[in-house]
Amino acid sequence: MGKVDLTILVPAWNEERNITSFLSDIADQLNYSSFKTDVIILANGCVDNTIPLAKSHIQKQSLPNVSWLIQVFDDPFKNKVLNAGIELAKSDIILNLDADSRLEKNCISRLYSFLLDNPKVNLVGGLDIPIYDKLNKETLLYQFQRTQQIWREERGRVMAIGAVMMYRKSSFNGFPLDAISEDTWLSLYIASKFGWESVKVLMDANIHIFAPTSWSDYLKQQTRWDTGYVQLMKNHPELQSTYDNRRSLFKRRSNEEIFESVYNRLDEEKIARSRLVELRDIINIIIEENSDIEYDSILRNVGTWDPIISTKGA
Numbered sequence: 001m002g003k004v005d006l007t008i009l010v011p012a013w014n015e016e017r018n019i020t021s022f023l024s025d026i027a028d029q030l031n032y033s034s035f036k037t038d039v040i041i042l043a044n045g046c047v048d049n050t051i052p053l054a055k056s057h058i059q060k061q062s063l064p065n066v067s068w069l070i071q072v073f074d075d076p077f078k079n080k081v082l083n084a085g086i087e088l089a090k091s092d093i094i095l096n097l098d099a100d101s102r103l104e105k106n107c108i109s110r111l112y113s114f115l116l117d118n119p120k121v122n123l124v125g126g127l128d129i130p131i132y133d134k135l136n137k138e139t140l141l142y143q144f145q146r147t148q149q150i151w152r153e154e155r156g157r158v159m160a161i162g163a164v165m166m167y168r169k170s171s172f173n174g175f176p177l178d179a180i181s182e183d184t185w186l187s188l189y190i191a192s193k194f195g196w197e198s199v200k201v202l203m204d205a206n207i208h209i210f211a212p213t214s215w216s217d218y219l220k221q222q223t224r225w226d227t228g229y230v231q232l233m234k235n236h237p238e239l240q241s242t243y244d245n246r247r248s249l250f251k252r253r254s255n256e257e258i259f260e261s262v263y264n265r266l267d268e269e270k271i272a273r274s275r276l277v278e279l280r281d282i283i284n285i286i287i288e289e290n291s292d293i294e295y296d297s298i299l300r301n302v303g304t305w306d307p308i309i310s311t312k313g314a
Contacts, residue, residue, distance in 0.1 A: 125160025
């Protein structure tokens with residue numbers, strides 16, 4: 001196929017419920033693309049039908065500028081399989097996509113065009129948008145998750161983290177094996193090496209993730225994310241100052257303006273304004289406490305941390 005312009009890495013751990021639709025999303029977005037792309041599905045430790053479903057799907061694909069490859073690994077650790085995928089990549093530009101999500105139209109092309117047009121940028125991410133279809137909007141579970149998402153959007157995202165990240169292979173030497181949150185590590189590492197000017201987020205390059213449908217899954221998801229940050233900073237304290245300065249170049253509004261915008265959106269969606277206070281003063285405290293307990297148990301070898309566990313609410 002000649003020179004490869006883009007490599008897409010898709011780690012997939014037991015994704016039988018979503019793998020076919022997700023690969024269809026990729027194919028749809030690359031259908032009219034002029035850039036040549038390798039899509040590498042990294043089946044890491046699957047014990048369900050992810051692999052046969054993926055094989056069946058890619059056998060039906062015949063896009064002229066796209067090649068498909070499945071690599072099977074016994075080890076489910078995401079960072080290890082991503083590093084293996086990076087080694088296989090024939091392009092400098094690589095896109096990581098989480099298979100338990102859905103791509104919004106033009107997400108890939110927007111990220112790719114931005115990176116081509118901005119040679120000093122080494123990492124660009126998009127915006128994760130939860131899918132709430134299976135949640136009752138009258139419940140606290142929905143309202144807390146929706147309030148959390150509104151707060152994130154109004155505050156603005158400066159770190160390229162989440163289910164979609166595009167980066168230059170030449171900008172780093174692979175993901176460390178002592179970092180659970182590989183996306184947070186990459187944003188901080190790139191920023192520490194090249195400055196925050198080299199890390200960007202496109203708020204119109206969207207990927208949709210499935211929202212937790214139970215309190216147990218929600219707290220597990222949030223605790224996992226928080227524990228990942230705690231673990232990262234304990235193993236890589238050299239990144240702390242970079243994290244603290246992450247908004248140094250970000251033209252942000254005052255806290256009063258942010259709160260007012262959040263409250264206006266909550267009013268529009270008929271969610272009580274008190275949910276924001278409860279989220280910040282109650283739920284966040286619970287999550288922080290859970291993550292401290294989780295991490296402490298790992299350090300004392302009385303608990304285990306499984307880096308591949310994810311909330312699958314599809």
